[in-house]
Amino acid sequence: MLRSAMNMGVYSSHMNPVTISRAIISINQIGLGHVSRLFSTSIVTNSQETNAKNQPKRIIPLAQSKYESKDYKLPKWKESLGEFVISSLHLDMDKVRAGPIAGSYYYNICREQGLQVEGEKLSPSAKYFYETLKLPRTFSQWFQITALHEWMLFTRMRAMPFKYGRNYQQKLVDRTFSDIELRLFDEMNIHSGRIVDQYLKDFDTQLKGAVLAYDEGFYTDDATLATAVWRNLFAGRKNIDINLLEDVVKYIRSQVYIMSRLSDREFATGKFNFVLPTETVKKLSPEEELQRKKNVIEKYEELEKSGLMLPSEKSNLSYSN
Template sequence: MLNNLGPGSSVLMRGLKQTIAPGRNIIANTYYSTSKSAQSSNPKTETTPVGKGKSVAPETVRTKRRELSGSKYESATYELPKWKEALGEFVISTFNLDMDKVRSGPIAGSYYYSICKEQGLQYEDEPLSQTAKFFYEDLKLPKTFSQWYQITILHEWMLFIRMRAMPFKYGKNYQQKLVDRTFADIEKRLYDEMNVHSGRITDQYLKDFNSQLRGAVFAYDEGFFTGDAALASAIWRNLFGGRKDIDMVHLEAMVRYVRAQLYVLSKLSDREFAMGEFNFVAPDESVEILTPEQEKSLREKVVAKYEALDANPNTLPSDRSKFSYTN
């Protein structure tokens, strides 16, 4: 477990999960706006910003790539046929596959990327999600592809922090799967949504996005280990693009938001996190630090849950893990 999330971790926090923090405090965010953004129901030709200082030639958005892929296996409603499930379990047990490594694909590359992507996802002719409203309406961020990317990598960085606390070979694998899926999805979105059909231009954009990712992660890491002032500076330079007219209240809200997510992540065991038992705290919810009694009770419930799961002879091979649930 991450025992220390760095200076400033005592800011407003929300309880760990919706069912585990007694007396969790959910309040109306003072920066929350209920007004709907002006939207158009008709596609139009425009120059769409993609990378920093770059734009694509006039285009008409053709396909919305909301889903991660066209694969039915990533659909939330798809159920694997029983014979395929049985065959998979047989292969896992027969060849003694390391499910903690195999699981990094569907968990980090699919689920964790999907929740990062969704935070700032927006389309011109669709209403914004509650989280997207926070970023685009409350914080007044521009609705561009590049801005969506900055929102996404901020959330990915927070997951990187937790992944680094996992056993090295697994944590590294989880991070790589998350990054690989990010750029695979961006390449498809550039083609489908931005009409970037030139391989050379696509490569240029991907290199630019890769540089943005590396720079943002370095800046956020420095802020994470240094303090809230440095973290606020990193958020201002990356998420807000270094704008001089930024409202300090908005910057404070983002620092609180980030610290809240990191606190929740710090209270998850390796087993819980590796199995995908995490989602981001909504911007209009607050977080309160657990008391020692609440934390002890939570830990006991987690231990009891996984001890029973590991001891059950009927637990499927794909559901087993060597990750610790006591850390």
């Protein structure tokens, strides 16, 4: 049986680089390389209240941990300790930060795109996928929505220096399946480790297949990309409205365009978020691109010259590319 992710360190979702020092205290490596099978069970359900004496203690999915909340504040002494450790050990923060940024922040913005919780209203992005695109509201469909958004992030991570980009991708994948494993046990009420392992392996196959298909479409043409979307996101269903496929392709191209305009340092420190499917992305003019790049360079040059950057805020990644 795959080892439980309960023993994994919890990553902080704060985008402020100061809080990256938390990673020194809480990040542990995960050795999960798995994913799961299609099944048509309702996606997310809140556990019903029962007698506490007869009900086993509920396992809280990682994404619901208090450490993942943007409102959580790390005690000052822990922040100071983290900064001291980083400075004393001369840690490579571009490598350390992959955990809280890719494994927490970027995973969460992917999982939230199609997330649905019983009794709660759908988010604007979830409404688009389930109501506009008319996708089935199942756990496996949520995974396909999440996988699509993770693949888009992969395209930008690959453009980073290899040792960092690969690390970011691995943290994102590890976190995905550690959280899914907990959700299968807790929310889907699957009590067999063997069955959970099989689901995880099947999801792994689905993710690899989706990544290959989207890669081919992205580097070929829109028609090929639309075919990949139809096979994976729409499960190859018949009588699909071609306009819906066109909308999703535009949505993908828009997200990738935004990421391509971010420097390595901006992206690596969590300065990206997905634009809603209902919003239109305006392409920058050459003059606007130059001005934006100039502003970013001036911002980081001033920070580095000020001498006020904390050890956890330092980075060797480019802010001018």
